[in-house]
Amino acid sequence: MTSVLRAQGLGKRYGRRWALRECTIDIPAGHVVGLVGPNGAGKTTLLKLAAGQLEPTAGDITVLGGRPGGSPAQLAKVGFVAQDTPVYAGLTVAEHLRLGARLNPRWDDAMARERIARIGLAPAQRAGRLSGGQRAQLALTLGLAKRPELLILDEPVASLDPLARREFLQGLMEAVAEHELSVVLSSHLVSDLERVCDFLIVLVGSRVPVAAETERLLATHYRLTGPRRDPDRLPAGQHVVSARHTDRQSTYVIRTDASIHDPAWTVGQLSLEDLVLAYMEKRPAESRRVALEVQR
Amino acid sequence: MEEPVIEFHLDARTGVSPYLQLVQQVRHALRLGLLREGDQLPTVKEVVAQLAINPNTVLKAYRELEHEGLVAARPGVGTFVTATLTDTSLAAHGPLRLELRRWLTKARRAGLDEESIEALFMTTFRTTAQEDIA
Known part of the structure; x- marks a missing residue:
């Protein structure tokens, strides 16, 4: 094409x-x-x-x-x-x-x-x-x-x-x-x-974190909610888009091509708007460790 | 040009993707007998001009309906209904509704309120739907 x-x-x-x-x-x-x-x-x-x-x-x-x-x-x-x-x-x-x-x-x-x-x-x-x-x-x-x-x-x-x-x-x-x-x-x-x-x-x-067909975006992004977990302990194929943590709970928006089997997570679908907002939050890749430590 | 037989609408809050909403509305109209064999579906241009949606969304919905054997596209003319859904499924509605009523009575007797019933139904519905896909 x-x-x-x-x-x-x-x-x-x-x-x-x-x-x-x-x-x-x-x-x-x-x-x-x-x-x-x-x-x-x-x-x-x-x-x-x-x-x-x-x-x-x-x-x-x-x-x-x-x-x-x-x-x-x-x-x-x-x-x-x-x-x-x-x-x-x-x-x-x-x-x-x-x-x-x-x-x-x-x-x-x-x-x-x-x-x-x-x-x-x-x-x-x-x-x-x-x-x-x-x-x-x-x-x-x-x-x-x-x-x-x-x-x-x-x-x-x-x-x-x-x-x-x-x-x-x-x-x-x-x-x-x-x-x-x-x-x-x-x-x-x-x-x-x-x-x-x-x-x-x-x-x-000034950067493009993601560009794809909307259907593909919706099919590969998930919201995971569950007991607090460090991002390093997520499977290799799951890319963190955004992360929030309380003392006990973690909420991630991730991008992955694989399905999610971990029973600890409640897995949710995202609307296009939520998906875009997740990318607009502070970039997690650079600041994931810092974010975890600050909140501890 | 003739008036289209049906008009589509989109509900932004259902969480059902727009293409699927179009598919469901055609199926629904077929079940209710609003659409009959030989009827023409609105053209892609008519649908996008009315709903302000992407033409590919409409094309995808029509392809899906074609795949299900419900409609056929005649190039350069339009998309036409080729099957009916009324007789087979309508007959089954009665007994199914009766069973569902009995189940609802049981659920209320077990102490479930409206919200719990709806939540139970929707999660079961979704998991079985996912199992069917997998």
Whole structure:
């Protein structure tokens, strides 16, 4: 299967601060990919690197087999909708479409007009007078009518009310079903992405601790609760994602491909949200011993 | 385009994965006779446009139903119901409900309250379901 995005040791530094480091991921085509992480984790940096709006400081990134922003053909294949779905406030809806047609070689004018009509946007309306939801739909229409193979959206629904959010995602999923494009979209809320994504990248503190198909994530992560136990005494195949201890009890979130037979543990499944939150807790690999000793 | 025969919904709190919820809703509609042989299921595009879910979720659900022999996909046209679930299982409902009632009476007599009964039922249900998979 072809990769839509492949990164090897990818890093981006601003001055002395690393916004993204040692990022190695490989995303197969045909997915709707969710990029989740807290604000400031490096999501926008990763997306801009993929869109060719930033140059990496370290490592490599290829998108649809080419260097991001490397050629006009590459630019035509990748759509990018920046944060807060920017539009030109002084231009009308119709003028946005004309601009899109002029700037994009693969522009699908019929699709753009049909979408604008269906959403109920008046072509003569100035973009500055649109509601947040309408503005987001206009930006989405421009991104889709470009007919990209990959559409990248940075926090597209963060500023929308629940109804506009649902309508936005409905339109996006409809386009995915119809045109078989790959999508990468970011959010700081897992709940926004849970229904639409089938691949998830978690980004915490400028690093990617996990990236995989959501089904695989849900099938390989467990919550273990039982009598207090040191992490060193867990089987080799169980990777600790997060750990909490009281005097008597331990609660672990672990990742493993094997099934869990230890009768001492109560084994629970995790929701996608809990799973992501577990990765957002302090990294246990570096601080597991310290954490145990501090609490003793 | 014709109105779809059934409409799907998703419950976020059940813990049942979305694809399985779709499968269950089709099976349920078949059992109740809401869906009959020859009916067309909503297209993938219709389902994702309504529920705002990933198209692969719908495709997976439809593949599962196809695998069970309940529906068949006609490329370029849609997915159609090819079997019925009504006659065989509906007849069994009565006796099973009776047995379940007797069991519930026994459980209450043994001192179990509603929550304990539900917990006992669900854990047994889950362990047997897991044993079936294993």
